[in-house]
Amino acid sequence: MTTGEPPVAERQRIDKWLFFTRMVKSRSLAQTLVEAGHVAVNGRKVHQPSHAVRTGDRIELTLERRDIVLVVRGAGKRRGPFEEARLLYEDLTPPPEATPRLSAFEQAQRQPGSGRPTKRERRALDNLLSDFDGTGE
Structure with a gap:
């Protein structure tokens, strides 16, 4: 039975999504990352781990050694293997600079x-x- 309404986009908490995509090792680390202001969704910083993301959102992460840009392709059901997690996002991260800095x-x-x-x-x-x-x- 169809109602003629468009399907509702799947939403998921940002901390769960980061954990399911294997960007962070634990959900508590994902929450800490979000609360510290190191995550932006569609260009706006997010400070609440409960912020919902949906398909098509652009996520920008600032990690310890690199910055990552991702586009959400779907919501995760579990933290599975890398091949499964890779299907949840599209990586738009620019390649690292050509001349790395030497210590x-x-x-x-x-x-x-x-x-x-x-x-x-x-x-x-x-x-x-x-x-x-x-x-x-």
Whole structure:
């Protein structure tokens, strides 16, 4: 029996959806992420884990090491394997920048085959490493 009304879009809490899509390891971590303001739905920051998302919504996540942009493709029923979770979203995240930033430790590495460090280079390296370990010696 049809009523002529369009079907209601499936809605789901943002914290459950993030957990089901395997973007976070637990639902409590998803709630913390939302409450901290690291999640935006359709360009507006969300601060309530109970905020409902539906198919077509654009989700922007700010995680520890990267920013992720997703489009909701469906609501999840459970936290299943990655192949199942991947069907719930479309990933629009831009590729990482071409030249990654190097840490101070990576910049201090010597090139293979460049020989042993000179006495001056060794002293400079010792001074650099003493700044990192906090001993100051």
